[in-house]
Amino acid sequence: MEKKQFQAESKRLLEMMVNSIYSHKEIFLRELISNASDAIDKIYYKALTDDTLTFNKDDYYIKVDADKENRTLKITDTGIGMTKEELENNLGIIAKSGSLAFKNENEMKDGQDIIGQFGVGFYSAFMAADTVTVFTKALGSDEAYKWESQGTDGYTIEPHEKADVGTEVILNIKENNEDENYDEFLEEHHLKTIIKKYSDFIRYPIKMDVTESKPKEGSEDEFEQVQEEQTINSMVPIWRKNKNELTDEDYENFYTEKHYGFDKPLKHIHISVDGAVRYNAILFIPEKMPYDYYTKEYEKGLELYSNGVLIMEKCGDLLPDYFSFVKGMVDSEDLSLNISREILQHDRQLKLIAKNIKKKIASQLQSLLKDDREKYEAFYESFGRQLKYGVYSDFGSHKEELQDLLMFYSSKEKKLVTLADYVSRMPEDQKYIYYAAGETHDRIEKLPQTEIVSEKGYEILYFTEDIDEFAIKMVMNYKEKEFKSVSSGDLGIDEEENEDQTSEETDNKELFDYMKNVLSDKVKDVRVSKRLKSHPVCLSADGEVSIEMEKVLNSMPD
Numbered sequence: 001m002e003k004k005q006f007q008a009e010s011k012r013l014l015e016m017m018v019n020s021i022y023s024h025k026e027i028f029l030r031e032l033i034s035n036a037s038d039a040i041d042k043i044y045y046k047a048l049t050d051d052t053l054t055f056n057k058d059d060y061y062i063k064v065d066a067d068k069e070n071r072t073l074k075i076t077d078t079g080i081g082m083t084k085e086e087l088e089n090n091l092g093i094i095a096k097s098g099s100l101a102f103k104n105e106n107e108m109k110d111g112q113d114i115i116g117q118f119g120v121g122f123y124s125a126f127m128a129a130d131t132v133t134v135f136t137k138a139l140g141s142d143e144a145y146k147w148e149s150q151g152t153d154g155y156t157i158e159p160h161e162k163a164d165v166g167t168e169v170i171l172n173i174k175e176n177n178e179d180e181n182y183d184e185f186l187e188e189h190h191l192k193t194i195i196k197k198y199s200d201f202i203r204y205p206i207k208m209d210v211t212e213s214k215p216k217e218g219s220e221d222e223f224e225q226v227q228e229e230q231t232i233n234s235m236v237p238i239w240r241k242n243k244n245e246l247t248d249e250d251y252e253n254f255y256t257e258k259h260y261g262f263d264k265p266l267k268h269i270h271i272s273v274d275g276a277v278r279y280n281a282i283l284f285i286p287e288k289m290p291y292d293y294y295t296k297e298y299e300k301g302l303e304l305y306s307n308g309v310l311i312m313e314k315c316g317d318l319l320p321d322y323f324s325f326v327k328g329m330v331d332s333e334d335l336s337l338n339i340s341r342e343i344l345q346h347d348r349q350l351k352l353i354a355k356n357i358k359k360k361i362a363s364q365l366q367s368l369l370k371d372d373r374e375k376y377e378a379f380y381e382s383f384g385r386q387l388k389y390g391v392y393s394d395f396g397s398h399k400e401e402l403q404d405l406l407m408f409y410s411s412k413e414k415k416l417v418t419l420a421d422y423v424s425r426m427p428e429d430q431k432y433i434y435y436a437a438g439e440t441h442d443r444i445e446k447l448p449q450t451e452i453v454s455e456k457g458y459e460i461l462y463f464t465e466d467i468d469e470f471a472i473k474m475v476m477n478y479k480e481k482e483f484k485s486v487s488s489g490d491l492g493i494d495e496e497e498n499e500d501q502t503s504e505e506t507d508n509k510e511l512f513d514y515m516k517n518v519l520s521d522k523v524k525d526v527r528v529s530k531r532l533k534s535h536p537v538c539l540s541a542d543g544e545v546s547i548e549m550e551k552v553l554n555s556m557p558d
């Protein structure tokens with residue numbers, strides 16, 4: 001039997017890939033910079049085991065040069081370079097990753113830092129360029145080579161002069177057409193933005209010649225254009241630094257730099273986990289509600305990095321809806337990426353991280369509540385409603401996690417209290433946790449139904465938001481105490497009520513029959529009640545749905 005190799009139409013494959021796997025053209029720069037960083041990392045790892053090599057961090061950098069006139073963009077690195085054979089294998093065979101092979105050959109344990117693994121990123125250059133030229137000289141080699149390709153019809157390799165070890169990738173940027181703007185890949189400012197966005201935490205400096213307007217020497221009002229080499233990326237990600245070395249201000253700066261919000265964060269959470277799943281995260285609880293927070297436009301999510309390279313700007317799967325206000329980022333080495341390095345193929349790790357993060361947020365909010373009540377109340381003012389939605393959503397399945405974070409205004413304390421506060425103050429004979437729903441505190445205070453409960457010395461929680469009562473119905477009971485609306489039929493207060501009630505009702509049968517008749521389509525029953533003190537009459541609800549809830553339900557669109 002003859003065994004045959006699969007044949008691939010590499011031209012078509014390349015075209016397909018380039019045009020379909022990446023959703024943003026601009027990521028080609030991320031890919032080329034990642035390759036450059038990998039190439040430098042390889043020298044670094046070789047130097048660890050080879051005494052003849054020294055690694056002086058200052059000698060290693062990546063440089064991006066744009067030449068508008070010639071429409072070229074050049075990415076230079078001082079990395080390990082490629083031999084002729086490596087050029088053929090790594091740039092000539094699609095899906096062959098020299099970096100993955102390097103990782104395996106060197107059994108790199110800490111080597112998770114190497115970014116490449118799929119052997120396709122390089123070709124993304126053809127999304128922006130019609131010709132790609134590579135000049136490269138490998139470490140330890142005297143020969144240098146030029147590799148060139150127009151993408152679809154193969155490539156050429158020839159010897160070429162190059163003084164230093166390393167690689168230059170030169171892109172001939174495409175001309176603009178009706179649909180696409182390629183000029184922006186030659187614009188200094190735009191390039192800086194892309195580098196910052198995706199490659200800010202590459203560990204080696206990414207340099208660029210930047211033109212700036214500076215005052216002329218000896219003159220105050222005359223300016224000249226000066227070119228200056230600048231390092232664009234911040235290099236050391238704050239989340240890899242030791243917590244003890246960081247100040248609140250560092251975190252606040254990060255929050256502002258990242259445009260997480262215009263406010264100052266109320267609290268930051270810095271997580272480094274090195275267990276079943278490894279990740280670093282910096283999360284923020286904002287103080288103020290973003291202007292679009294309670295609208296459909298608001299999109300929850302955290303930035304997701306893999307080895308310091310941005311993979312996704314808003315990863316919604318990392319946050320439950322009830323913590324959608326949390327801002328920040330997660331960096332993990334353990335993510336399963338698909339070849340476009342955009343979406344995750346298997347989200348097992350992501351799920352683990354999300355679960356872990358959720359717990360941390362809950363416990364940090366809990367400690368904020370315990371340690372800094374004032375701050376917690378400011379937080380609750382903005383986002384309490386979201387927590388209540390959380391309790392209500394998914395049939396109350398998150399209530400255990402959230403119920404201790406809830407607060408309601410108290411008739412006794414005249415401020416927000418937690419359910420734990422309430423229960424701890426309950427007199428022994430009090431059976432229920434009482435609440436009253438209404439539009440404002442004022443209105444609730446005037447409700448006839450609250451009188452008897454207050455007179456008994458029992459505290460009442462005021463529910464002024466639509467969601468309150470719905471959420472509490474999901475909680476059902478707290479520390480074995482059930483919730484009771486002050487307008488419900490049986491308040492559990494007057495045991496002796498029944499006897500008096502019947503006698504008064506029979507004594508005044510005519511009056512009661514008359515009232516029932518007049519209100520026949522509005523009320524189910526008219527009864528004598530002992531619960532009224534200074535008011536002649538009140539409405540009360542039997543059953544699960546209270547009058548307030550009914551109002552909300554009726555106001556909802558069908």
Ligand code: ADP
Binds near residue numbers: 167
């Ligand atoms: P990946 O980075 O996932 O391996 P790429 O298509 O981006 O895939 O690159 C293919 C291979 O080409 C890399 O694994 C590496 O061996 C080689 N390579 C690409 N760019 C460079 C570079 N600047 N310096 C040295 N080798 C490079």
Ligand code: MG
Binds near residue numbers: 117
């Ligand atoms: Mg790559």
